[in-house]
Amino acid sequence: MHNFDFVKPGSVAEAAEALKAEDAMALGGGQTLIPTMKARLNAPSALVSLSGMAEMVGVSGSDPVVIGGATTHGQVAAEAGYPALAALAGQIGDPAVRSRGTIGGSLANNDPAACYPAAALASGAVIKTDRREIVADDFFVGMFETALEEGEIITSVSFPVPAKANYQKFLQPASRFALVGVFVAQFDSGVRVAVTGASEEGVHRWSAAEEALSANFSAEALEGLSVASDGLMSDLHGSAEYRAHLVKVMTGRAVRAAG
Amino acid sequence: MTELSMTVNGKTVTGKAEGRTLLVTFLREELKLTGTHVGCDTSQCGACQVHVNGQPVKSCTMFAAEAEGADVRTIEGMANADGSLSVIQQAFQDHHGLQCGFCTPGMVMTTAALLKENPKPTEAEVREYLEGNICRCTGYHNIVKSIMAASGQDVSAIAAE
Structure with a gap:
């Protein structure tokens, strides 16, 4: 180094x-x-x-749940009053990784297979920086790309808490990232579905599933849908077609688990 | 080079580090505490696990400078004050929880972190918590058994001696 x-x-x-x-x-x-x-x-x-500043560490609020940018995955898993988000944080990496890795770091890196981007996008989170507030729909630009400017710091992330939510991760066992992960969040205003691990453009919303689930929040509502494999990642861990299949399967599992 | 100061196994220590000096390098080469091992150097294997302010971390994936002022515990700090093996270490010996021993420092540190968080884990919880610790000898079975025994649970029904 x-x-x-x-x-x-x-x-x-x-x-x-x-x-x-x-x-x-x-x-x-x-x-x-x-x-x-x-x-x-x-x-x-x-x-x-960024790890030594008290102003950037901690979990507060019940709706929205506000998480300091330098808060570790372990602390989010233990403290966030948003069960689906806490469960997601508790599945990132392994215990030692969760002691160090932070939500701000994960979102700023925007790894196309990272878990937190799915939670932020599905929840309609607001990413607060030292300069401005960015809604999740505008934040994730592409693989390893975000709306952050040079030197811009994520100071906190504010998560609206849905009525029902769940994250399902199909583990890529070597990296412990998601081969495919789907976060489903049901709000009064409708359902949001965010998919990580699948697209070459990074995390994205699955609008057809959102429409179907907003009308009928059940796994059966997904039956007629199919996911195109165009633009999905293909590597030794899984082909684009396999990932496309997993998107639908994991969405169904998330809806069932959300109840 | 800057001078770093931290508490390691209860003692205040100082040593020199560059920005890029990893915590594991500082422990092994500056403090000569070579019980913490470097297995993969890619934060996969967990042989380098230590505790920083009570939390398990992979010391190959943390800069020494980040531990300035911190309370660090390594495998050298795990034995009882009289030098006898701690409950966790004794359980690993009693239940054949190691073969070559290379991963064992990390396994012991992970066990201590787990049992602090969850004093009576189930076997499934133990296996899940070991996700970031790789052992190429034992097949994990006796490691899991050792950890269950260290938590004071009856392990006579866990097979495969």
Whole structure:
């Protein structure tokens, strides 16, 4: 790994200032960034640690549930008063990964197979940064791409709590990411379905399922639907056709589990 | 190089680290605490697990600088004060929970974290909690048995000695 300057700011304002340095990067829990730095896929000049600021850590509120950007998966699993979200956080990686990895880091990275983007998109979460608020529908732009600008910091994420919700993850056992994961959230205003792990564009909504489930919230409502394999990922873990099949299966499971 | 200070196994320690120095490198090469192992160096295997402020972490995937001021516990801090094996360590010995022993430091640290969170886990809960710890010798069965025994549960019905 190339060397870098380690910066531990005391406030979000100090962190934002430090991130103005050329090739500086924010460090959340490092559970993705450190492996990529070992592989020399990333070589920042400076890492600005976001983990030591009390203003960015913690879970509060009941609806919406507000989670600080530097809150670990483990803390969300233990404390979030949004059961489907807590359960999702408790299935990320393994216990040691959950002790370090953060929600802000996961959302900012927008790995196409990560779990949190599905929760944020299906819940209609609002991502708050040091500059503005971004609704989830505008936040996820593409694979590893978000609406975040250079040096912009996710300070918190605000989750409206649905009447019913569930996340079903078909585990890719080597990476512990989702081969396909589906988050279903039923609000008074309708149902939102977000799919991770499947598309080459990253997390996305499945609008046909949303329409069917908004009319009839049952797994049977999905029966007539099919998922096209165009634009889905294909790799040694699963073909695009297999992932397309899984999207429907996992959506049905999520609806059944949500009750 | 900067000077870092942290508490490791109850003692205040200082040592030098670059920005890129991993916690496991700091523990092994600066503090000479070589009980924490590097297996895969890709945060898969868990041989490098230690506790930081009471939480299990993979020390190959955390910078030493992030542990500045933290309370770190390693396998060297797991024995009883008189040097005898702790309940967890003794259970691993009694139930053949190790063969080559390379993964064992991580297994013991993970067990301690699990039992703190869940003092009487079911076998399924133990297996789930071990998701981030890889052992290539035992087939896990006797590790699970050791952990169940360390939690004070009857393991006579768990087969495969």
